[in-house]
Amino acid sequence: MAVTIVEAAPTVVGGVDTHLDVHVAAALDGAGALLGVELFPATSAGYRKLLGWLGGFGLVGRVGVEGTGAYGAGLTRFLRGSGVEVIEVDRANRQARRRHGKSDPADAIEAARAAHNGRAQGLAKSRDGNVEAIRALLVAKRSARNTRIKTVNQVRQLTFTAPDELRERMRGLGTVALTVEAAGLRPRPGGDSVLYATKLALQVLGRRALSLDAEAARVDAALAELVAGTAPSLLGVYGVGVDTAAALLVAAGDNPERLRSEPAWAHLCGVAPVPASSGKVTRHRLDRGGNRQANSALWRIVMVRMALDPRTRTYVERRTKEGLSKLEIIRVLKRYVAREVYRQLPRD
Numbered sequence: 418m419a420v421t422i423v424e425a426a427p428t429v430v431g432g433v434d435t436h437l438d439v440h441v442a443a444a445l446d447g448a449g450a451l452l453g454v455e456l457f458p459a460t461s462a463g464y465r466k467l468l469g470w471l472g473g474f475g476l477v478g479r480v481g482v483e484g485t486g487a488y489g490a491g492l493t494r495f496l497r498g499s500g501v502e503v504i505e506v507d508r509a510n511r512q513a514r515r516r517h518g519k520s521d522p523a524d525a526i527e528a529a530r531a532a533h534n535g536r537a538q539g540l541a542k543s544r545d546g547n548v549e550a551i552r553a554l555l556v557a558k559r560s561a562r563n564t565r566i567k568t569v570n571q572v573r574q575l576t577f578t579a580p581d582e583l584r585e586r587m588r589g590l591g592t593v594a595l596t597v598e599a600a601g602l603r604p605r606p607g608g609d610s611v612l613y614a615t616k617l618a619l620q621v622l623g624r625r626a627l628s629l630d631a632e633a634a635r636v637d638a639a640l641a642e643l644v645a646g647t648a649p650s651l652l653g654v655y656g657v658g659v660d661t662a663a664a665l666l667v668a669a670g671d672n673p674e675r676l677r678s679e680p681a682w683a684h685l686c687g688v689a690p691v692p693a694s695s696g697k698v699t700r701h702r703l704d705r706g707g708n709r710q711a712n713s714a715l716w717r718i719v720m721v722r723m724a725l726d727p728r729t730r731t732y733v734e735r736r737t738k739e740g741l742s743k744l745e746i747i748r749v750l751k752r753y754v755a756r757e758v759y760r761q762l763p764r765d
């Protein structure tokens with residue numbers, strides 16, 4: 418009886434160095450040998466050509482992409498939508514770059530090798546759901562907040578050097594009253610040029626600050642609705658507000674299943690204990706790495722609990738008597754909070 422042997426298609430591992438206008442792709446076979454390097458436009462048509470080019474060498478197993486959160490976001494969405502596993506690749510080691518030089522093809526090959534040998538294992542964020550919408554709103558909110566702070570500072574500084582009558586009018590006003598008063602000024606040309614120019618500048622800056630307040634309020638309303646619809650149980654955690662929950666959700670991404678375990682989440686947030694022992698002293702220290710926005714969110718939760726939560730206050734008192742410093746206690750509490758938050762992250 419004749420036996421038909423069907424050969425399995427060879428597995429291909431890709432790597433992409435992403436840029437604004439073009440992406441450079443590299444392909445490796447199952448053994449890690451280089452199959453080719455090619456350039457593709459950073460467009461929808463270019464994404465299709467890139468995947469077709471990789472598929473021409475065999476079955477595409479996974480693709481390592483550098484810059485999944487920036488220039489590679491569109492390509493990542495396309496590859497995931499096509500059923501391809503996308504691995505998030507960090508920048509190449511700087512020491513290796515100094516030794517061997519840098520080029521886009523070399524970076525693409527390095528990305529492919531990182532995905533092939535397991536040096537890069539983290540699944541890329543999908544960036545195709547509510548969390549990506551939350552991230553976009555946070556960008557606008559932080560921009561409005563930072564610009565408003567700068568604007569109000571400029572208003573206050575102008576009042577320090579304003580003509581006497583204007584300086585006296587603004588003296589002692591709080592931030593809100595100051596911006597409202599500045600926005601309501603009526604500069605009239607034809608008199609003292611310094612007084613006119615100062616009033617005009619204060620009016621413009623004051624109205625800018627009020628406009629930024631309105632922008633922030635609009636963003637806050639949309640943000641609250643999205644967060645409540647995405648992770649209502651996360652908002653139920655003691656000390657978690659809308660902004661804190663939003664930062665934690667953005668760190669996790671639209672596909673939190675990429676976080677393989679609770680310790681992996683703690684490492685991502687920069688709260689995994691780092692050994693800092695020396696000689697006879699055994700201790701751990703705070704992690705300076707990880708997602709700093711998520712780390713800051715956990716810190717805010719801990720600060721709220723240390724101030725208001727009776728159980729946390731009792732815990733802090735006990736650990737202080739045991740000889741732990743305040744920073745060490747905060748480190749431990751952030752780790753506990755990360756564990757609690759991880760259980761409330763949405764699961765698909």
